[in-house]
Amino acid sequence: MAQTHKQKRLSAWSTPVLLIAILLVFTVLITVFGDKSLARMAAQTLIRVTFVVGLWIFVGNSGVVSFGHAGYMAIGAYCSAWLTLKPQMKGLFLPDLWPFLANAEWHVFPAAVASGLLAAFVALLSGAAILRLSGIAASIATFAFLAIIYTVYSSWEGVTGATSSVVGLARYSDQWVTFGWASVTVLAAAWYANSSSGLALRASREDEVAADASGINMYRHRLISLVVSAFFTGVAGALFGHSLGVLNPSSFYLGVTFITLAMLVVGGIGSLTGAVTGVLVLSIIIEALVRMERGMEIGETTLALPTGAQEIIIGIIMILVLILRPAGLTGGRELRLRIGGR
Amino acid sequence: MNAIPQLFFDAMSLGGIYAMAALGIALIFGVMKLVNFAHGEYIAFCVFALIVPSTDAVAVMFLGKAPAFVLIPTLLCVGALVAVGSEFFVFRHMRKATPVAMMISSFALGFVIQNTLLLIYSSRPKAISLWPELNMPIDLIGASIPLLQIIVILTTLIVVVTLALLLKKTRIGLEMRAAAENFTMARLLGVRANVVITGAFALSGALAAAVALIMVTQTGVADVRMGGQIMLVAFIATVIGGLGSLPGAVAAGFLIGAASVILQGFLPLEARPFRDAFLYTLVIVSLLLRPDGLFASNSTKPRV
Numbered sequence: 001m002a003q004t005h006k007q008k009r010l011s012a013w014s015t016p017v018l019l020i021a022i023l024l025v026f027t028v029l030i031t032v033f034g035d036k037s038l039a040r041m042a043a044q045t046l047i048r049v050t051f052v053v054g055l056w057i058f059v060g061n062s063g064v065v066s067f068g069h070a071g072y073m074a075i076g077a078y079c080s081a082w083l084t085l086k087p088q089m090k091g092l093f094l095p096d097l098w099p100f101l102a103n104a105e106w107h108v109f110p111a112a113v114a115s116g117l118l119a120a121f122v123a124l125l126s127g128a129a130i131l132r133l134s135g136i137a138a139s140i141a142t143f144a145f146l147a148i149i150y151t152v153y154s155s156w157e158g159v160t161g162a163t164s165s166v167v168g169l170a171r172y173s174d175q176w177v178t179f180g181w182a183s184v185t186v187l188a189a190a191w192y193a194n195s196s197s198g199l200a201l202r203a204s205r206e207d208e209v210a211a212d213a214s215g216i217n218m219y220r221h222r223l224i225s226l227v228v229s230a231f232f233t234g235v236a237g238a239l240f241g242h243s244l245g246v247l248n249p250s251s252f253y254l255g256v257t258f259i260t261l262a263m264l265v266v267g268g269i270g271s272l273t274g275a276v277t278g279v280l281v282l283s284i285i286i287e288a289l290v291r292m293e294r295g296m297e298i299g300e301t302t303l304a305l306p307t308g309a310q311e312i313i314i315g316i317i318m319i320l321v322l323i324l325r326p327a328g329l330t331g332g333r334e335l336r337l338r339i340g341g342r
Numbered sequence: 343m344n345a346i347p348q349l350f351f352d353a354m355s356l357g358g359i360y361a362m363a364a365l366g367i368a369l370i371f372g373v374m375k376l377v378n379f380a381h382g383e384y385i386a387f388c389v390f391a392l393i394v395p396s397t398d399a400v401a402v403m404f405l406g407k408a409p410a411f412v413l414i415p416t417l418l419c420v421g422a423l424v425a426v427g428s429e430f431f432v433f434r435h436m437r438k439a440t441p442v443a444m445m446i447s448s449f450a451l452g453f454v455i456q457n458t459l460l461l462i463y464s465s466r467p468k469a470i471s472l473w474p475e476l477n478m479p480i481d482l483i484g485a486s487i488p489l490l491q492i493i494v495i496l497t498t499l500i501v502v503v504t505l506a507l508l509l510k511k512t513r514i515g516l517e518m519r520a521a522a523e524n525f526t527m528a529r530l531l532g533v534r535a536n537v538v539i540t541g542a543f544a545l546s547g548a549l550a551a552a553v554a555l556i557m558v559t560q561t562g563v564a565d566v567r568m569g570g571q572i573m574l575v576a577f578i579a580t581v582i583g584g585l586g587s588l589p590g591a592v593a594a595g596f597l598i599g600a601a602s603v604i605l606q607g608f609l610p611l612e613a614r615p616f617r618d619a620f621l622y623t624l625v626i627v628s629l630l631l632r633p634d635g636l637f638a639s640n641s642t643k644p645r646v
Contacts, residue, residue: 140629144625148619151615155619265446306461314453318446323436323439326439
């Protein structure tokens with residue numbers, strides 16, 4: 001027997017709950033069995049989950065590949081630094097900050113929320129222009145946006161410290177803080193995907209013309225999803241800054257753009273489960289390879305990969321996954337419980 | 343010194359490099375809708391093929407020792423081989439994949455090539471002196487211009503004309519144009535897909551090698567990351583030019599070169615570090631005004 005509408009909705013809500021449970025198991029396992037460096041790796045992974053799920057809210061639902069989200073991440077990261085750094089430090093390193101920011105000494109949590117809001121606001125402005133385009137032209141425009149943000153942040157000496165790093169951020173993003181934000185992001189992503197705007201947007205992803213003919217205002221829904229998406233990527237940026245303690249514009253450029261997109265595509269761009277799976281799988285493989293580079297003692301001999309082999313192997317793994325499963329590991333399906341029905 | 347001719351030659355030679363790189367990307371996009379992010383790494387690969395594998399700061403010439411009439415064809419072949427090899431090992435298996443998956447795998451391939459180069463040559467930029475006499479300035483209509491700039495402009499013209507002739511007059515060229523217009527239809531009419539695609543990759547790789555030669559002579563350094571920036575600009579040029587349109591890619595390459603030289607020349611001093619921000623803003627504006635590109639071909643518009 002087919003499921004009723006109510007059962008379907010319940011079943012859709014089981015996806016984020018299951019995903020958060022997986023993240024919880026991951027975090028608990030690492031906290032209990034891992035050492036300090038593994039805990040740091042867990043925090044980094046959960047920040048990437050926040051970022052990639054945030055990215056998925058836009059890319060997964062609209063089908064437009066965005067290269068610009070690392071820009072929103074940079075905006076969030078620097079905003080949090082402006083708000084939380086000690087005023088003396090800012091006077092020294094970032095002399096041109098506006099008085100309001102220069103004297104600000106916020107608590108880290110409201111600062112993270114404010115960072116997300118600033119990123120969302122910039123997304124509203126930039127998206128209002130960029131999302132008038134569609135397909136590959138929109139992707140290129142997001143690329144141009146990323147390049148603009150990068151150029152501005154790496155040249156604006158007195159406000160962002162330009163290419164010299166901003167240091168001294170409070171390192172509060174441990175695995176539990178990042179787990180909290182990652183869970184919130186997963187919930188928000190599931191909520192958006194099941195909202196009427198999310199459904200309308202996915203309809204336009206499948207067939208632009210048919211959706212248009214059914215009265216869906218694609219531009220509006222894309223803009224909504226971009227704003228929601230940028231909020232969480234901005235928060236991920238803030239968390240990123242507070243996990244390393246150091247900010248540099250080049251951390252938010254092509255490298256992070258591509259590795260996060262790769263995680264999304266390897267996991268499966270069509271589903272929320274895919275976004276989370278991609279991050280976990282690739283992060284775990286990368287960590288394992290990094291450890292192998294350091295060397296592994298088996299009996300009396302030490303086996304070690306040559307330095308740099310890690311990147312080559314991860315690239316080859318990505319290519320193989322894409323050749324064997326072009327729709328990603330999850331193939332666009334969601335992990336969910338069947339409630340009622342058959 | 344006369345500023346206007348100087349600016350003109352700067353713009354033309356920078357634009358020429360962008361145009362050649364953009365052509366390499368547009369050729370492949372035309373036949374298989376692949377946005378090839380590995381193109382920048384083809385350029386880097388060709389640069390490093392010139393020198394002996396080592397991690398020292400000063401490069402010892404390897405291929406670069408050969409005289410120009412041997413060096414140029416060999417390097418063009420190296421570029422073509424890398425590109426054809428990447429098609430054979432990676433992209434051939436992805437013909438049915440979505441453009442996004444292909445794009446990401448091309449990025450992954452670039453990542454592999456780049457890190458292999460890093461492993462062999464280390465990340466330190468190396469000094470290379472290839473044909474240093476070409477950087478000697480000569481006087482021309484009141485401006486003092488390095489000979490190389492003139493060579494770049496001439497090379498671009500020769501490459502574009504040769505490519506145009508190849509595409510207009512030969513059988514493979516005709517097939518490529520047919521494939522760029524409508525790949526499925528071309529195959530139904532007897533165009534062999536593998537031949538056309540391999541041909542496009544070979545041409546694209548040879549173009550990357552040409553760009554590599556020019557960049558090395560101009561800058562005198564070999565850096566693993568040198569392909570990234572130019573690939574980005576070339577990629578943008580192909581889109582502004584109208585994806586799939588080869589003349590569009592060339593024109594847009596020159597346009598971006600000109601815009602960036604003009605901005606560099608006329609922006610107030612304090613705004614100059616932000617030059618690229620202005621450039622990319624122009625890119626977005628241009629896309630908003632002409633979303634299909636400045637020189638869109640009819641086939642780029644999706645049919646309902």
